[in-house]
Amino acid sequence: MTQGDTRSDKQPRTERGRRTLRKLLDAAAGEFGDHGFHDASISAITARAGVALGSFYTYFDSKDAIFRALVSDMSDAVKQAARAAIDPAASALEIERQALLGFLNFAAEHKEVYRIIDEAEFVDPANYRAHYETIGKRITERLATGGDKGDLRPDLGEVEAWAIMGMNVFLGLRYAIWACENDGAAEDVASRANSILKRGIGRV
Amino acid sequence: MTQGDTRSDKQPRTERGRRTLRKLLDAAAGEFGDHGFHDASISAITARAGVALGSFYTYFDSKDAIFRALVSDMSDAVKQAARAAIDPAASALEIERQALLGFLNFAAEHKEVYRIIDEAEFVDPANYRAHYETIGKRITERLATGGDKGDLRPDLGEVEAWAIMGMNVFLGLRYAIWACENDGAAEDVASRANSILKRGIGRV
Amino acid sequence: MTQGDTRSDKQPRTERGRRTLRKLLDAAAGEFGDHGFHDASISAITARAGVALGSFYTYFDSKDAIFRALVSDMSDAVKQAARAAIDPAASALEIERQALLGFLNFAAEHKEVYRIIDEAEFVDPANYRAHYETIGKRITERLATGGDKGDLRPDLGEVEAWAIMGMNVFLGLRYAIWACENDGAAEDVASRANSILKRGIGRV
């Protein structure tokens, strides 16, 4: 997790301070992920981080503030994971498949990220909305690029982007977060989803 | 909202009791919808319902209990809305279009339902999961039926069902809950989504 | 102490509630009087009142709120004590003597009142100012009445009223609150102060 853009005015000025801040962010990710925002307590976070209770307020103004910082961080991390999974030279459909596969793998690895971003709908709605609108825009752009390249239909827009995003998020919920033994591999899930994009679901 | 099947163990025995119960459920839907589970208080619910604080516990064992009852109610309501929107005699693809359109219209009318079910992920995870698994199964069945009828590809399963469900939910979020002025009509959104199902997004 | 005009929206509706409210006010007067506003704690107040911590918030919104209520109460009590000590039929100078004597006796009996009102300068400045301005006006009126009756000079106004009020307050501080063994009786103090008003301090 790298620190996001949303900075409080409480930047550490020493190396020691930077380490403490990082310990707090990591501990908070664990607590929020394990117990959710409301059942996580500052004292549990500081205990997990191994620092004194009061030290929390050296770096964050409130419980909300660290949650928001975390959502920003994780929102960035999700986007980077998707981007890192993509080969820009690939075809538009292949890019979508790679993006979904990257997301599935990332979600399986970082289940707490999924949970924290989801809970932002209630704790930090603005950031939650921004998260999905940003991703929605990015997919919209990819669709437009694919249309320009001739890979995709030329009339694709925001509606299609949100449809794809919803597909991806729910497949992540079902096959990464709630994964069970006899589920198919992430590759299979990504391929089947990609097949919808390629051919639809109508009879061949 | 009508009272669903998940009943607390505190059934009202008089007509007066039934009215109080109804007032509490409606008030709770409003409070949970407006403020979320944690920021809604029992006293706010009873105040909105116009009954005394203590009366709450005549009908529900706890704050969680009324939330769960509400989630059950609303889960049923969502499913009924989709079912009511469907013409069983239509083609499989048309049925999916109708289901999405029904959902979009329902969500726009009952935004608090969307919010409450979403928050169940954190407050009542079992119910949340059951809600989507039930819907997922129903869609899976529709896809199988469509395959049998020859309307759809014969190899569609749970993955495709969850992909469709995710599409629907996110289009509901974007175009019903977060609807803005210059968004297209629900019909347009449903048609574009249906077009993905019909043809995919590849070049014609 | 009777309850003042500054009412929160948390009026008790039962007799039991009225008793609890009274216990809290009395306990708060004791704690604020003994330890001052900042060193008094809600838990000490409720412990002294013999009620649970949470019960405090059934009747008051905050620590500030009960302090303000108390200041109002005590401000009223001080004014009533002065009024009760006065014989309206007496001469203007005699009335001033009686008012001071009444105040000295009241302050000696209720040292916590003196302290609480004084601390209001920092905790509830508006009420503090209102307290003294009200008393100042009342003295101004008495001086005007005395002037009309021919007992006093006709040119007395607010300045003289505040001068008299200051005299009284400081004599109360020195001879009621800080009283020590070999101080004269309250009657002597009141008489000597009255003598200033009657003749000034110039050589006879």
Add this chain to the structure above:
Amino acid sequence: MTQGDTRSDKQPRTERGRRTLRKLLDAAAGEFGDHGFHDASISAITARAGVALGSFYTYFDSKDAIFRALVSDMSDAVKQAARAAIDPAASALEIERQALLGFLNFAAEHKEVYRIIDEAEFVDPANYRAHYETIGKRITERLATGGDKGDLRPDLGEVEAWAIMGMNVFLGLRYAIWACENDGAAEDVASRANSILKRGIGRV
């Protein structure tokens, strides 16, 4: 404000140290004057002084300590202001008028001094009491001197001194600290108060 006699045990040894100490005292006067003792924080004081938080404890043992140092300073300053306003060769009554006028002018110029000394009643009661007892003694002496000179009645003592002090303090509160547009000039206030001392308030 100059540093008074009450020194903490932490004397600066360098010129730089002396400057830092001065900055802290000035900042503390501002913070305590603006927010009161309890709402002023060490970190606000050091921020205002432009020094690091930890530097505070190089010069003062505690928050109380700097407050006490300030009260001592200011108590001295008040007394010096009164003394400086007095012409010792004047008549006793004239001296009292000058003392009051000096105090009114000083209070108007240094409202924070008034507030800090007043709050000492709760934070540093010993110093508060000492402050007024010292002034009370000084006035008592002036009255005795006036009696000896034949300017004043020969039977004036502590009671009269405290009465005069109370007058002065309350006239300062009303016409210096709470001064408003249409109040008379300090000279008028001082003259009217002096007139009470000269003739009392009885009919001419």
Add this chain to the structure above:
DNA sequence: GATGAATGAGGATTCATTCAT
């Protein structure tokens, strides 16, 4: 059934003070 007062565990937050650099 209805009422509303009483309860107290729980948690966020503050801030004076200490300490390592």
Add this chain to the structure above:
DNA sequence: TATGAATGAATCCTCATTCAT
């Protein structure tokens, strides 16, 4: 001396739940 991070006791306040009437 100066710095600023670290500490943790202290306290206000919330609110789900219980209970007497």
